Amino acid sequence: MSTIKSHVRCLTFNDPFLLAGIGSFVFIWYRNDKHIFHFIRSISFKMKQNIIGIRFINTDIIDRNDQTKIEHQLIIYSIHYIYYCSIHFEMNDVNNLEFIINAKYINQYMILDLINDTTNNESIIMINARNEVVIQRNLKQNQCNNSKQYFNHHIFGPQKCILYSAKILESSLNENYIIIASGTVFTQILIWSIVFQTDDSKSDEKPLVQELQTLHGHDGVIFSIDYNSKLNILVTASDDRSIRVWSNSCNFQSQSKNRLSIWKMNRFQLTHTYYGHEARIWRVMIVAATNTITDSSMCISVGEDSSLIIWSLHEPFGMLRRKRFARNNRIWSLCTTDDQIICGGSDGSIQFTCIEDILQLNRFKTFEWSRKLSSVKAISFLRSNISNTLHTLTACVKGEIFICDNNDVISTISIDQHQEYNLDEIFGNYIKMAANHSRNMVVIGSIFGHLGVIRMIPNSMVVKLVYLEKMFEKKIIDISFIDDDDRLMICLLDGLVKIVQIYDDENCNCRLNIGQQDYRLPNSKHQWCSCGLLYKNLFIIGDYSGNILSYWSDESEPFQKLWHIHGQNGVTCIRRQSKSRFVYSSGRNGRIIEYIMIENDFGDKVVDFRKLRTYASFYDVEWICGFEFDSRTERPSFVYGFNWRKFIVWNIDNDQTVLFEEDCGGGHRSFDVFIEPFDDDEDGLIRIEFSFSKSNTMKQVGRICHHSPLSKSKLCFSSIPRKINCCTQMIIDQSVYFMIAGEDRSIQVIGYEKSKKENHFNLIEVLHAHIATVNAIRCLSNNDTINNMTYAISVGSRSQMIIWRFWHDDDHQRLICEEKSVNFLGLFNKQLEFETKIRKTDNDDKLLELDVRYMDVDFIRLKSDENPDNVQFQIVVACSDASFRIFNYCEYRNKIEIQHKIQWGNSCLLKCRILLRNDYLSSSPLDDSNITAVTTNDGYIHLCSINSINQYSINKKNNNNDDDDDYHRLLSRQIHRSSICAFDWMLINNEILMIATGGDDNRMIITLINVYFVDVVNQSSNRQQQQVRLNFLRSFSQQISGHTCQITDVKFTNENDYRNLISISIDQQMICWRIHIADNDDDDGDKIPNTKIIESNKTIDSIISIDRQLISIADVSSFCRLFIDHWNNNNDNNKSTDQIETSNWLICGDGFQLIRMNGKKNRSILIE
Secondary structure (H helix, E strand, O other), X not given: OOOEEOOEEEEEEEOXXXXXXXXXXXXXXXXXXXXOEEEEEEEEOOOOOOOOEEEEEEEEEEOOOOOOEEEEEEEEEOOOEEEEEEXXXXXXXXXXXXXXXXXXXXXXXXXXXXXXXXOOOOOEEEEEXXXXXXXXXXXXXXXXXXXXXXXXXXXXXXXXOOEEEEEEEEEXXXXXXXXXXXXXXXXXEEEEEEEOOOXXXXXXXXXXXXXXXXXXXXXXXXXXXXXXXXXXXXXEEEOOOEEEEEEOOOOOOOOOOOHHHXXXXXXXXXXXXXXXXXXXXXXXXXXXXXXXXXXXXXXXEEEOOOEEEEEEOOOOOEEEEEEEOOOOOOEEEEEEOOOEEEXXXXXXXXXXXXHHHHOOOOXXXXXEOOOOOXXXXXXXXXXXXOOOOEEEEEEEHHHOEEEEOOOOOEEEOEOHHHOOOOHHHHHOOOOEEEEOOOOOEEEEEOOOXXXXXXXXXXXXXXXXXXXXXXXXXXXXXXXXXXOOOOEEEEEEHHHEEEEEEEEXXXXXXXXXXEOOOXXXXXXXXXXXXXXXXXXOOEEEEEEOOOOEEEEEOOOOOOOEEEOOOOOOOOEEEEEEOOOOOEEEEEEOOOEEEEEEEEEOOOOOOEEEEEEEEEEXXXXXXXEEEEEEEEOOOOEEEEEEXXXXXXXXXXXXXXXXXXXXXXXXXXXXXXXXXXXXXXXXXXXXXXXXXXXXXXXXOEEEEEEEEEOXXXXXXXXXXXXXXXXXXXXXXXXXOOEEEEEEEEOOOEEEEEEEEOOOOOOEEEEEEEEEOOOOOEEEEEEOOOOOOEOOEEEEEEEXXXXXXXXXXXXXXXXXXXXXXXXXXEOOOOOOOOHHHHHHHHHHOOOOHHHOOOOOOEEEEEEEEEOOOOOOOOOEEEEEEEEOOOEEEEEEEEOOOOEEEEEEEEEOOOOOEEEEEEOOOOOOOOOHHHOOOOEEEEEEOOOEEXXXXXXXXXXXXXXXXXXXXXXXXXXXXXXXXXXXXOOXXXXXXXXXXXXXXXXXXXXXXXXXXXXXXXXXXXXXXXXXXXXXXXXXEEEEXXXXXXXXXXXXXXXXXXXXXXXXXXXXXXXEEOXXXXXXXXXXXXXXXXXOOOOOOOHHHHHOOOOEEEEEEEEEEEOOOXXXXXXXXXXOOOOOOOOXXXXXXXXXXXXXXXXXXXXXXXXXXXXXXXXXXXXX
């Protein structure tokens, strides 16, 4: 299965296959006739190195015996290995392709470029990082372990220096020459040649190396070079963030002979210098016009700033378009097809960009009204049922209402039936306009209380004002359709809201009926509504103060008020997908919120309405105007709004990819947008039309765009773009999930799925609620669910803690995620705005220490005899200010309350665990002890009893005891010389506590602590009771060489087996350790040593490593065990008889990877 998700280091496309190198794996996709990519399989090379290059050398080789079988030959290489491979497949059935590794070679240095010689298909030429050209003339020979045995030539360049980039410009071994361009660390580009001896008698002489030209101009290291022989253009990219275009007038196309002499005369000249990237540029590529759907050549660059930029190589020179990926990942790899640009980056995703989209070649309409208009007050689209085209309705000052049809013909609407009304008097200086979702009706309102209905007459192209009456005696503040096409929400002065029903007949004659029920908005600065939703007996209103108000349809006052849930600038949209009980709202704080409606058993009445979570968050954009649903997922997918001067449409299902962008000057203007996905189109097409007012005129833009047709699976979804700090497993109803979180402030819930091809992981949900880095996440134990629900707690920087609740919705077959409680309302995206406004809310000042980082968290459930159904948690948090905080959470009040804040020295606390807990132990004396361990930045481990802390606080309150700084400590000891970053524990026979720790000193230490009890008298009750005590016995360290860098996590492999444990480290090693007990002859470990052995000085004889695995993930931070089936789908009958246990481990850091541990007698095997 796909066992890794990390940086996409290389990409290559050769029709019909797309190959990606991720870690030591190669992933293969197939592109069908409709240009849709389908995942085929992944291949593990098991070389413990990242694959950095994939090159096709011979393609479309037809089998002589079977004309339907085709072979592709390719080279796959890492820093130290080169693989000569082939793909065999049938044209009519690519799913059964065969991938063969023909030969394996050892390489000494990093390869920068590799080609097969066009005059000799059996030879490859490569150039490495030390400016050395290596030639292999026979690819089909057997593999060997000595590179000198199979590489025919090693030729150094004219300057012996380190290279960051190189390009083989031309080669002809038959004519005995090679032309190379090398990008040096000295900001130069060297153009040089290799000429071999043509005389056989001098074949032993060294080839002639000659420097042809040195190009100057860059101010930094050269990171990328590309060359196009047809255009004779050389493009270079540098650390100075510039792209430079070099060209000359020599015509290679007309010369078939003496090309070497032409190269010697060829002189590249700097013609253009392009700036546009904000960080280092990693890849640059020239795309000729004949290779794409465009009619001109272009240059594509990607880099560290998460930008893809297209540059023109013809008039007009310069930047054509820029595309910025939302997750700010570094883009490492780049390739193209005839119609797409494909990028791979550090977030583990592969992004597809249609060339016609980014170059805006798919505009079907760009129209600007030539007629000057008075001040435009409102704009709406009307759709014709004949041609499915849009007509633009524009209302201006002086009561002018214009209509522009699809042929760009402007006219006024028909008002034959309402000539007795003077539209200038009614709508002269004020008009409100709203269109229904079907776009067949527009309702207008006036300052005097008039309501008018404008419709497009069915089966015609005529737009007509079919109804106009004075309905109210007050000013109409706002008009909104409330989910249905025939019901309106009218907001009047003084916060009065009315519902209006629209009735019409076959002749398009309308009548309006005002509902009897009044709805009152609470007092606020902006006491008028902006959007609403009516479903059965539930009426939801969003107002201009950012509040969501919930009403029962027969009551005038709201039963629920979600204050400023969308900041303080207003709610812009409230919608639900048909046949769904999930509701979504958007606002001008850059967020989309998800809610759920709970119905009664009969399904005819809503009994509850809850806020679930932040469904999507835009950190750089605040003004979200609305969204459209994807009919396949029934969720918001296409979000539109403003980012400074630009109107943008995003696809949030594909990492907030920009689908549409138009510079309109900003959002404080009249506009309307129409978005319609083509549901039956497999290409993922979407129609977008945008009309806006600008300088007393109207402009309209229409475009057909591609949105990603790929599902959120495999490599199509992103992992954490920077670093994953924490991971945990979650099991609900026998469904296995794991959660990862890190530096991008989101939490990803990923599910495990079986497939006929390969078992794989799918992205289920992305949780947006944290405003800063997430440092730790903890879930209830795998067997602990409450009413078929489970809970998790995440903590992070800015002293933020969130309690999550998860359960399955059987009706919709989806996982429901709910933010149960947040220790403060993080409603603002910009940091300065947040810090100034958050203190004005109703948050507890004790919970608003914004400079404190919550480093780790653990919690237990508190059982109440009075109310067994009430969910209560006791939460412990390790903090960066050297304090240890204890919180209580009660679901009935849905509030987090701090109980204690305990200071421990001056060093940052890193890890915290509740050790002896009532949900873990079976013996009664320890049921209420709840011993907690905390590790620090200076190598100390502190153990305390939460119950003792609670009892001391009660006694101090009642008896005014003197302060005692050590009242909470049961044991404190320095066991490491520096930070303790890894921690796990196990209780043996309810008497011996075994603690495994790892730290910055690269050591893993096992500590044994004796647990016993003493009788004490409770001062408050004067009753005798038992209190737990701890006695340090001994610490043991591994005796052989282990990790060479910081140990970041350690785990016992089984909660019932103390002998085996696993550690991971920054050195990208995963080591399985075996603890040998002295005087214990049972190698199977069935006997647990008794207390006497533990108390002796020969308790632990040794700690040795029994297996180690090099991990493909960099910056390893944490890991957890996943209780999933074996991904190789082996039959249980084929298992070896000596196999004890097989476990799967998820390793996280700069991505994630799965490692399997096969437990055997006296040993364990780690397998990638």
